[in-house]
Amino acid sequence: MSSIENLELKREVMLKLIKALLDGEELDEIAKIISMDPNLSARLLKFINSPFFGLKKEIKSIVQAIAYLGYRNLKDYVFVLLTSSLLKNANRDEIKRILKFAYLMRELAKRLIPEHEDEAYMVGILEPVREEIGEEIKEILDKAGVSDYVIAGLLDPTSKLGELKKDAKELMGICDELVSGKEVGLPAGLSEVKRDELTESCILAEDSAQSVLSTL
Amino acid sequence: MEERVERHVLLRLIKALNEEEELQTIAQIISADPVLTAKVLKFVNSAYFNLRRTISSVEDAIAYLGYKKLKEVAFAVLVSSLLTEKSKEEIEGVLTFAYLMKLTAKRHLPELSEEAFMVGVLYPVYTESPEEVVKILKEAGVSKTVIEGLTEEKSPLGILRNFALKLLPYCIKLNRGEIEDIPVKTTKFKKTFLTKVCLDATYEAEKIVKLL
Numbered sequence: 001m002s003s004i005e006n007l008e009l010k011r012e013v014m015l016k017l018i019k020a021l022l023d024g025e026e027l028d029e030i031a032k033i034i035s036m037d038p039n040l041s042a043r044l045l046k047f048i049n050s051p052f053f054g055l056k057k058e059i060k061s062i063v064q065a066i067a068y069l070g071y072r073n074l075k076d077y078v079f080v081l082l083t084s085s086l087l088k089n090a091n092r093d094e095i096k097r098i099l100k101f102a103y104l105m106r107e108l109a110k111r112l113i114p115e116h117e118d119e120a121y122m123v124g125i126l127e128p129v130r131e132e133i134g135e136e137i138k139e140i141l142d143k144a145g146v147s148d149y150v151i152a153g154l155l156d157p158t159s160k161l162g163e164l165k166k167d168a169k170e171l172m173g174i175c176d177e178l179v180s181g182k183e184v185g186l187p188a189g190l191s192e193v194k195r196d197e198l199t200e201s202c203i204l205a206e207d208s209a210q211s212v213l214s215t216l
Numbered sequence: 217m218e219e220r221v222e223r224h225v226l227l228r229l230i231k232a233l234n235e236e237e238e239l240q241t242i243a244q245i246i247s248a249d250p251v252l253t254a255k256v257l258k259f260v261n262s263a264y265f266n267l268r269r270t271i272s273s274v275e276d277a278i279a280y281l282g283y284k285k286l287k288e289v290a291f292a293v294l295v296s297s298l299l300t301e302k303s304k305e306e307i308e309g310v311l312t313f314a315y316l317m318k319l320t321a322k323r324h325l326p327e328l329s330e331e332a333f334m335v336g337v338l339y340p341v342y343t344e345s346p347e348e349v350v351k352i353l354k355e356a357g358v359s360k361t362v363i364e365g366l367t368e369e370k371s372p373l374g375i376l377r378n379f380a381l382k383l384l385p386y387c388i389k390l391n392r393g394e395i396e397d398i399p400v401k402t403t404k405f406k407k408t409f410l411t412k413v414c415l416d417a418t419y420e421a422e423k424i425v426k427l428l
Contacts, residue, residue: 024267027279054327056236067239067275070282196408203409207323 012143013037014082019145021075030071031063040081047077052214072118079125080212086129092213098128099209104175105161105168107201111193113160122146123153123161124168130154163189175202225249226294231357233287242286243275252293256281259289259427284330288314289424291337296428298341308425310340312387315417316380317373324404325372328361335365335373336380342366387414 017033017040034041041062048065049058059065066074084095102124109120130137141151153161170187177184178199186195193201229245229252246252253274260277261270271277278286291314296307314336321332342349346367353363365373382400389395390411398410405413 022268024269024271024280026273027276030279059236063279064239067242067279068236068283070285071280073282194408196406197412200406200408200412211326 009040009043009081009085010037011082011085011140013040014078014085015140015144017078018075018082019143021071021078022145022147024071027063027066030066030074034062034066043081044077052211076121076212079122083125083129087132090128094128096209096213098125099212100205101125101127101168101172103205103208104172104201105164107204108164108168108171108190108193109161111197111201112164116149116161119147119150119153120161120164122150123165126150126154127165171198171202175206178202179206219251220297221249221252221255221293223294223297225252226290226297227352227356229290230287230294231355233283233290234357234359236283239275239278242278242283246274246278255293255427256286256289259424262423262426264423287330288333288337289427291334292424293428295337295341299344304425304428307428308421309384309388310337311421311424312417313337313339313380313384315420316383316387316413317376319413319417320380320383320405320410321373321376323409325376328373331359331361331365332373332376334358334362335377338362338366339377383410383414386410387417390414391418 013033013036016036017030020030020033034044044062044065045059048068049055053068055068059068069077080095080099083098084090087094087098090098102121105124106117106121109117113120126137126141135155137154138151141154149159149161152159153165156162157166167187167189171190174184174186178195179202186198190198225245225248229242232242232245246256256274256277257271260280261267265280267280271280281289292307292311295310296302299307299310302310314333317336318329318333321329325332338349338353349366350363353366361371361373364371365377368374369378379402383398386395386398386400390398391414398407398414400407400410402410
């Protein structure tokens with residue numbers, strides 16, 4: 001990896017940024033928060049100028065980078081950065097697995113609880129952090145102003161997103177068999193979703209994870 | 217009578233977005249037209265985005281949406297201003313077709329998904345007045361790939377357009393609940409993928425049509 005990817009990011013700045021994006025704060029405020037961490041600013045500019053976006057001219061200002069991306073894409077990107085900074089020892093394969101799980105959560109939520117697809121993605125991406133640091137995650141997410149719905153999804157197995165997470169984990173375990181067309185038992189909690197749709201969700205999650213990984 | 221956005225403003229906006237102009241330039245173009253300003257602010261503050269605060273500045277609205285989404289909005293407004301005889305339902309059909317193009321391209325020609333949307337949204341206007349549309353597109357600085365997608369059947373986007381045209385009637389039936397899945401046979405896409413694409417395309421179209 002090149003030097004920019006190795007620079008340490010300030011976790012509190014990323015948390016503040018996520019909160020501001022969730023709250024739909026003003027553009028100047030978002031730019032100010034990003035500028036608090038020069039390493040984060042450098043990462044964002046490298047990301048926006050990567051071949052992934054194929055821009056005609058180089059973007060040099062943070063304000064311009066935010067405007068080009070839009071808040072939702074920026075939020076997704078910062079979540080990925082936050083997760084990889086929290087899981088310092090995770091290698092690229094692990095990061096890809098985490099991303100695939102997060103996208104699988106989003107795909108399942110789209111079909112089952114469409115009004116919560118963003119929250120499902122957040123639970124998916126933060127779940128490995130919860131597994132590593134336990135209940136401490138609540139304090140971190142409270143600080144970031146992340147909704148109680150997401151926190152419940154992470155910490156309460158009986159919550160809607162908690163149940164979805166359990167089903168998504170089961171599905172993740174059989175994705176390869178499903179995609180290769182093998183006969184395999186489906187998660188009981190996903191009985192409302194057809195086998196073909198689950199296969200499609202696995203494929204989409206894999207594709208999305210791969211494309212985001214290529215930008216990191 | 218419903219107020220319409222000046223066509224030359226939309227063309228300037230699309231051109232500026234294509235050329236990745238500075239945020240201030242984009243904001244100035246939008247702000248020069250009060251009807252367009254109102255539409256963009258209405259869209260960003262609509263229930264679909266479920267924002268915790270009201271966005272009242274054009275620059276904040278652009279940043280919230282991002283350039284790609286804003287370009288989709290600009291094209292939708294442009295096409296509805298060109299297809300003046302069509303009802304909202306018909307315009308929704310046009311947008312559904314455009315999103316079908318975009319979402320199928322994402323899987324099949326990912327590097328052209330943005331252009332695929334443009335071909336989809338412009339195709340109905342192109343069939344009515346081909347020369348005028350090509351002229352407009354050149355004026356807006358739209359890429360050659362898009363123009364070829366409209367004019368040449370054998371171009372990558374021309375082929376995809378014909379496929380999407382076959383798919384569209386099934387999508388309409390699917391959304392009306394008349395069929396449960398898509399009976400189109402293709403080696404490129406799975407049936408479940410096409411079913412999902414139909415539902416997603418309709419949802420995206422509904423979102424935008426409300427602001428027109």
